[in-house]
Amino acid sequence: MISKTSAISLHETGQTVDPRLFGSFVEHLGRCVYTGIFEDGHPTADSSGFRQDVAALVRELAPTVLRYPGGNFVSTYQWEDGVGPVEKRPVRLDAAWRTTEPNTVGTNEFITWCRAVGCEPMLAINLGSRGLREALEYWEYCNHPGGTALSDLRKSHGYPEPHNVRLWCLGNEMDGPWQMGHKTAEEYGRLACEVARALKQCDPTLELVLAGSCSADLPTYPEWDRVVLEHTYEFVDHISLHIYVNDEGLDLPSYLTVGQKMEQQIRTIVAVCDYVKALKRGKKDIGLAYDEWNVWHWKYLQPAGFQPWSHAPAQVEQTYTMADTVIFGSLLIILIRNARYVRIANLAQLVNVIAPIMTCPGGSAWRQLTFYPFQHASRWGRGEVVDCRIKGTLCQTTAFGEVNEVDAVGVRSAGENALTVFAINRSMDEPSALDLPPGYRIVEHITLSDPDPSAANTADQPERVVPRAATQSGVLPALSWNVLHLRND
Secondary structure, X not given: OOOOEEEEEEEEEEEEOOHHHHEEEOOOOOOOOEOOOEXXXXXXXXXXXXXXXXXXXXXXXOOOXXXXXXXXXXXXXXXXXXXXXXXXXXXXXXXXXXXXXXXXXXXXXXXXXXXXXXXXXXXXXOOOOOOHHHHHHHHHHHHOOOOXXXXXXXXXXXXXXXXXXXXXXXXXXXXXXXXXXXXXXXXXXXXXXXXXHHHHHHOOOOEEEEOOOOOOOOOOXXXXXXXXXXXXOOOOOEEEEEEEEOOOOXXXXXXXXXXXXXXXXXXXXXXXXXXXXXXXXXXXXXXXXXXXXXXXXXXXXXXXXXXXXXXXXXXXXOOOOHHHHHHHHHHHHHHHHOOOXXXXXXXXXXXXXXXXXXXXXXXXXXXXXXXXXXXXHHHHOOOEEEEEEEEOOEEEXXXXXXXXXXXXXXXXXXXXXXXXXXXXXXXXXXXXXXXXXXXXXXXXXXXXXXXXXXXXXXXXXXXXXXXEXXXXXXEEOOOEEEXXXXXXX
């Protein structure tokens, strides 16, 4: 007998999910690129060296937009190093991650692969060690049709058609003291304004993402966002937010509700954007771009025995447990629920680096547990947002007070009476039955769960936990991610 019940009331929001909410991120960090998406000589590699087993999983995961090439990596990156004949490309030191970068994969290779797996590219511009001139040259190389030095250079490299990249990030985490070329808000705001103004003058249809605060824990948050947005409001379209949640300093109940940090961050930055809009007597709303988000335990930054200045060493590789995956699912629910404000989001990252897809060099590739909630959300989370308000059991937490054990959000396909509900149950030991509104019936209930909160998929057990039909339709197992397809007949 099920002792817990969670009643759902549905409220239409009139808000539509931007498909770019389901983006991801490829950085030259660890094994994300080399032995991740690219491994020349791998049994599945195509003629360009890209692993087709990984490409198949990326298509299955179905991200919509991929941010590249960083991340911290971008702040000393020279895009010119990664174009032209591979044998002539220079080997550089990457100061951000203390590795050696051969530039075997660069802009052209990435964009070609990106579109081959069904994604649109989102390029980050180096505003750490470079500036206006280099930004304009990168845009010209990528997007100008021809007849100029840099567009004709692209053609000579074997790419006669412009890449037509629409999304551009104005630097990365420039508020972070660890960032190469770290700047004050005033310094960055002025530089970002110069670059944004020039890019918009070249092509007003570009979408530009301003580097907002990369952490709500920094002392400059959220003043940084106000200052840089005041400098750039007229020329940018989105402001970035980054969030990595973990169990640092939290007990288990608080960790399972740590997504509350994302909710608060969204409310704060929306308030900043509204203030600057009013200050500027503006008419446009600035969108939020969560261009880095994930569950990340800091202990996975570097493995024991890490050797600086090696090529593509394993870094930031984390095995995701069932408990991590429920928290991951809660972040997806929050992103969808706030689709009015969050237009773009990039799961950091795509392969090997705190990623839903893992690989063995020369060997297999497999799905981590976080693969499945992302795949489900990308597949069924496109449509009109339906707010699911829950009345049920509350969990008591030391960090966030009382929080519903069950959280959910709905997405309705346009013009249909079908509704998909994504739901999590945070309870470690008790299932919860859903009490649906009158007229709704469950057509299908998919669940991802395991009685062991530390359960995970690994190279040895790549399918230990997989989605399955719920044993009891409408009952959320303890510690679970769920997809419920409903009809209203």
